Amino acid sequence: MTQTKCPKCSHTEFAEGTxxxxxxxxxxxxxxxxxxxxxxxxxxxxxxxxxxxxPAIFRK
Known part of the structure; x- marks a missing residue:
């Protein structure tokens, strides 16, 4: 997924975390x-x- 603009504040920088x-x-x-x-x-x-x-661990 390539996000270009935040739907809430229109900011354009994103990060990933867990x-x-x-x-x-x-x-x-x-x-x-x-x-x-x-x-x-x-x-x-x-x-x-x-x-x-x-997701492969969920395959039967």
């Missing part, structure tokens, strides 16, 4: 997990995107 709370499949809570990656506006902090770093 909260270190990993996502696990509901049917296998002790198995593999993946981090969430947030893309957010550096002007106001609005989160414009959340994605899973490794």
């Amino acid at each position: 909260d270190y709370m990993r996502v696990k499949p509901l049917n296998n809570k002790l198995g593999k997990s993946s981090e969430k990656i947030y893309t957010f506006c550096l002007g106001c902090g609005e989160v414009v995107s959340t994605r899973i770093e490794n």
Whole structure:
């Protein structure tokens, strides 16, 4: 996703970060997990995107 303008404040600089709370499949809570990656506006902090770093672990 290429974000060019924040929908809340129109700022144009973004960064990515994580909260270190990993996502696990509901049917296998002790198995593999993946981090969430947030893309957010550096002007106001609005989160414009959340994605899973490794979605392949959710395939059956």
